[in-house]
Amino acid sequence: MSYYRRRVYRKSYNSKPAYYFEPISEVGRLKQEARNRAGAFVLSKFFALSTPEFQRYASWYREKHGLAAYNYLQKTYPSWKQRSTSMSPQTSARVLAGVPRVMSRSEHFQLLRIYLPYFLSTPKDQGKGATIDSNVLTDFYAKAGNTIITQNFDLDWFVSSVFSAEELNALQNVIRYILLRRLESSFGDVQSDLIALHNALRAVQAEVLLHYQINFFGAKVVVSDAHLVANQRLIVSIPSITESDLALPEFKSILVDTALNDSLKLHFGTEIQSLGIGDLGRVVQQFESIRPDQEMDSEMGIEGKGGLAQLRIVKRSVSKMEAQIALNYGWGAVVCLVLIIVAKSTLGGARPSFAPIFFAGFLAFFVLSGLRDSIKQLKSTIRDYEHRRSKVFASDKSI
Numbered sequence: 001m002s003y004y005r006r007r008v009y010r011k012s013y014n015s016k017p018a019y020y021f022e023p024i025s026e027v028g029r030l031k032q033e034a035r036n037r038a039g040a041f042v043l044s045k046f047f048a049l050s051t052p053e054f055q056r057y058a059s060w061y062r063e064k065h066g067l068a069a070y071n072y073l074q075k076t077y078p079s080w081k082q083r084s085t086s087m088s089p090q091t092s093a094r095v096l097a098g099v100p101r102v103m104s105r106s107e108h109f110q111l112l113r114i115y116l117p118y119f120l121s122t123p124k125d126q127g128k129g130a131t132i133d134s135n136v137l138t139d140f141y142a143k144a145g146n147t148i149i150t151q152n153f154d155l156d157w158f159v160s161s162v163f164s165a166e167e168l169n170a171l172q173n174v175i176r177y178i179l180l181r182r183l184e185s186s187f188g189d190v191q192s193d194l195i196a197l198h199n200a201l202r203a204v205q206a207e208v209l210l211h212y213q214i215n216f217f218g219a220k221v222v223v224s225d226a227h228l229v230a231n232q233r234l235i236v237s238i239p240s241i242t243e244s245d246l247a248l249p250e251f252k253s254i255l256v257d258t259a260l261n262d263s264l265k266l267h268f269g270t271e272i273q274s275l276g277i278g279d280l281g282r283v284v285q286q287f288e289s290i291r292p293d294q295e296m297d298s299e300m301g302i303e304g305k306g307g308l309a310q311l312r313i314v315k316r317s318v319s320k321m322e323a324q325i326a327l328n329y330g331w332g333a334v335v336c337l338v339l340i341i342v343a344k345s346t347l348g349g350a351r352p353s354f355a356p357i358f359f360a361g362f363l364a365f366f367v368l369s370g371l372r373d374s375i376k377q378l379k380s381t382i383r384d385y386e387h388r389r390s391k392v393f394a395s396d397k398s399i
Contacts, residue, residue, distance in 0.1 A: 026218070027125045030118040035156055037114045039096060042158065045107065046099045047081045057102045065094060096158035108162050109250040112155065112171070116254065119153045119175050123183065127217025134194060134223045138232040141187045144217070145236045148179045170245040178258050180238045186216035187234045189306025194221070194229045197302070197309060206296070206315040214307045221307075293319055318386070321378050328371045328378075335371075339364045 049057060054077070062070035079085035087095070100108065123144060132140045153175045154160070160168060194212065201208050212221045223229070246252050295316055302309040342360040
């Protein structure tokens with residue numbers, strides 16, 4: 001006979017399971033991607049070292065890690081290069097630390113450029129999960145600008161080690177300058193988009209639901225008053241770029257390349273079929289051609305200069321709903337009339353019976369209750385629709 005012992009495990013509500021992973025943000029993903037690409041770049045250069053470059057690296061390796069490590073490097077390098085032997089984590093770290101020192105200056109800057117997408121995406125961490133009221137758009141942008149001014153953009157240790165403190169400081173200034181210029185441009189573009197949407201849709205006699213997301217931050221905007229959006233002014237103190245910051249031609253090249261991309265307004269990764277804001281006039285014309293008794297529920301993506309808008313236009317036929325209310329009242333009158341006829345015919349006979357009256361009254365109660373609820377719901381729908389239609393943009397969390 002076999003036995004088993006029951007074990008009781010106490011569940012902890014203060015800890016997460018071992019397999020739990022925090023979801024990574026877009027900025028975190030780009031940071032990890034930059035680190036992986038930089039490490040792979042250094043290893044590719046390590047295995048492509050010329051004989052003089054390898055000897056320079058080996059001399060540094062011997063001086064840094066001793067004769068035993070040097071002999072192991074000389075012995076094992078061919079096997080590493082042919083991928084027949086794997087590196088230990090300690091050896092990989094030593095390679096990352098030493099190889100950049102024997103790379104050319106142009107390769108150093110190729111390594112640095114790998115980090116630019118990550119650096120230039122960092123404002124999305126400020127906007128992650130944020131919902132901004134359009135009335136305080138300036139406050140949000142001003143706060144973000146102050147954060148950028150004090151932010152540090154750090155390279156991984158094996159990359160930063162080949163640059164001087166002055167060069168790293170110049171890099172910080174160049175990145176801050178680019179981001180602050182982008183922030184300033186983003187505010188103007190978002191402001192322009194919201195005003196254009198308002199002007200294009202203000203005459204639409206329907207319920208307009210808008211969800212707008214800023215490209216620069218990834219934050220959502222709730223548009224409460226387009227007139228207040230138009231009156232806002234953003235003042236950002238952008239530190240000037242000094243001659244010492246641009247002493248290296250590579251930093252000038254980063255500025256020029258970034259400015260060129262910004263001027264072209266390139267948008268990557270858009271997954272929805274989008275219209276431009278300029279196409280809204282055609283959409284409004286199609287809407288106005290609909291007969292008053294027709295209904296419409298249409299969604300579309302709008303690609304603006306500063307963000308993406310998800311637009312939904314809902315048109316309900318108030319006349320149909322009012323006709324249904326009148327019909328329900330009519331059916332109610334018919335039910336009451338039938339009840340009266342049943343009562344008169346039953347009570348007016350030689351042998352009156354109350355059972356048919358109670359049965360008819362019971363049915364009439366349920367029918368009239370349903371008609372009353374339907375009328376109440378239709379009236380509420382009309383009131384809500386008319387209220388939403390009176391606004392240029394109705395708020396709708398479902399979009």
